Amino acid sequence: xxxxxxxxxxxxxxEGDSAVIKCTYSDSASNYFPWYKQELGxxxxxxxxxxxxxxxxxxxxxxxxxxxxxxxxxxxxxxTQPEDSAxxxxxxxxxxxxxxxxxxxxxxxx
Amino acid sequence: xxxxxxxxxxxxxxRGTSLTIQCQVDSQVTMMFWYxxxxxxxxxxxxxxxxxxxxxxxxxFVIDKFPISRPNLTFSTLTxxxxxxxxxxxxxxxxxxxxxxxxxxSGTRLTVV
Numbered sequence: 001x002x003x004x005x006x007x008x009x010x011x012x013x014x015e016g017d018s019a020v021i022k023c024t025y026s027d028s029a030s031n032y033f034p035w036y037k038q039e040l041g042x043x044x045x046x047x048x049x050x051x052x053x054x055x056x057x058x059x060x061x062x063x064x065x066x067x068x069x070x071x072x073x074x075x076x077x078x079x080t081q082p083e084d085s086a087x088x089x090x091x092x093x094x095x096x097x098x099x100x101x102x103x104x105x106x107x108x109x110x
Numbered sequence: 111x112x113x114x115x116x117x118x119x120x121x122x123x124x125r126g127t128s129l130t131i132q133c134q135v136d137s138q139v140t141m142m143f144w145y146x147x148x149x150x151x152x153x154x155x156x157x158x159x160x161x162x163x164x165x166x167x168x169x170x171f172v173i174d175k176f177p178i179s180r181p182n183l184t185f186s187t188l189t190x191x192x193x194x195x196x197x198x199x200x201x202x203x204x205x206x207x208x209x210x211x212x213x214x215x216s217g218t219r220l221t222v223v
Contacts, residue, residue: 043202043214043217044153046210046211046212089153097158098155098204099155100154
C-alpha cells in the first residue's frame with residue numbers, strides 16, 4: 001500500500017515568514033495530493049490540492065509543488081499569520097483511498 | 111461540496127458496550143470512508159463503505175469490532191463494539207466530493223471508561 005512520510009513534525013515560524021512542509025510517497029500510481037489543515041477540536045479542512053499532471057498550484061498565500069520523478073510534494077505558506085497555526089496533513093490518493101502523512105504542527109509566533 | 115452531518119459529536123461509554131456513529135450526506139456518493147484519529151495522531155482509514163456490498167476493511171481492523179452499514183447512497187453507520195479504553199479516539203467519516211476533494215464529518219469524540 002501507499003506510504004506517505006511528512007516532515008517536519010513541528011514547525012515554528014515568526015509571523016510574516018514562510019513555512020514549508022515536505023512529503024514523500026511510495027507508490028508511483030498515486031495521482032492526487034491534497035493538503036488538509038486541522039485546527040484544535042475541528043475536522044480536517046482541505047486547503048489546496050494538486051493532481052499528478054500539474055507541477056505547481058497556488059492559491060493566495062499557499063502553494064503546492066509536485067515532483068513526480070522524485071515522488072515528493074511540498075506545501076508552502078508565505079507571509080504567515082497567527083491563524084495559520086494548526087496541524088497540517090498531506091495525503092496521497094491511490095486505488096480509491098487517501099493515505100495521510102503523520103502531520104506537522106505549525107506555530108506562528110507573533 | 112458535499113455536506114456531512116455526523117452524530118453523536120461526543121460520547122462517554124462504559125467498557126464492553128457498543129456505540130453506533132451515523133453519517134448523513136446531502137448528496138449521493140458511491141463510497142463513504144471511516145477514519146480513526148487517536149489523540150495527537152494522523153488519520154487512519156478503518157474501512158470503506160459501499161452501498162449494496164460488504165465494507166472493505168484496512169489491515170488491523172475487522173468487521174466484528176467495527177461493523178458498518180450502508181443502506182443507501184447518503185447514509186452510513188460505524189459501530190464500535192465491545193469497547194475498551196484503547197478505543198478512545200475521534201472517529202470521522204469522509205466522502206469524495208469530486209471537484210471539491212474529500213470532505214470530512216465533524217467527528218465523534220469517544221471516551222471509553
